[in-house]
Amino acid sequence: NAGVMQNPRHLVRRRGQEARLRCSPMKGHSHVYWYRQLPEEGLKFMVYLQKENIIDESGMPKERFSAEFPKEGPSILRIQQVVRGDSAAYFCASSPNLAGDYSGNTIYFGEGSWLTVV
């Protein structure tokens, strides 16, 4: 059972270009989360998706950023017109269901995608 797969691992974009980061959750997982880790800063939650639905995007910048998790295929985090401040590591995680019942459900992280904007 493959883990959470993210690609690309490293991406370099010029200012103004678009960045697309992909995340394939673990098999059987229907919940996907994206987090951003800026240099020398902690992780920050961006968005939570289920298949074809955005459940919570409270951590995602209102402009230039969008996320989707289509019925088929990976989840995509899209950053339009990238700026230098978007340079960061973007982590995806998945879980089989919402652990709000404190069942001890664990989340599984991908290896991250490192975006560098030049």
Add this chain to the structure above:
Amino acid sequence: KNEVEQSPQNLTAQEGEFITINCSYSVGISALHWLQQHPGGGIVSLFMLSSGKKKHGRLIATINIQEKHSSLHITASHPRDSAVYICAGNSGGGADGLTFGKGTHLIIQP
């Protein structure tokens, strides 16, 4: 607004020592996650706690709901335990809306 504070920020210890990393959190947080980030950047979820204590191998995590405090302990520490340990909390047990601590950079010297 949820807040999570970790201490210490950096910790260097000798192999075999007992390690404790602390996490305090604000009202509104009712579930705590402990994560481990390896030098290569990958993140592993170690524990999710809402009460009591959990143990996995040499790792033990405890949470005191009244004091809003959680600790991660490592017994018989080993150089391979060197990593950044991060606590994160939210109002439910899921992984959305997590507020992260800044992490504790642990180095275990042989």
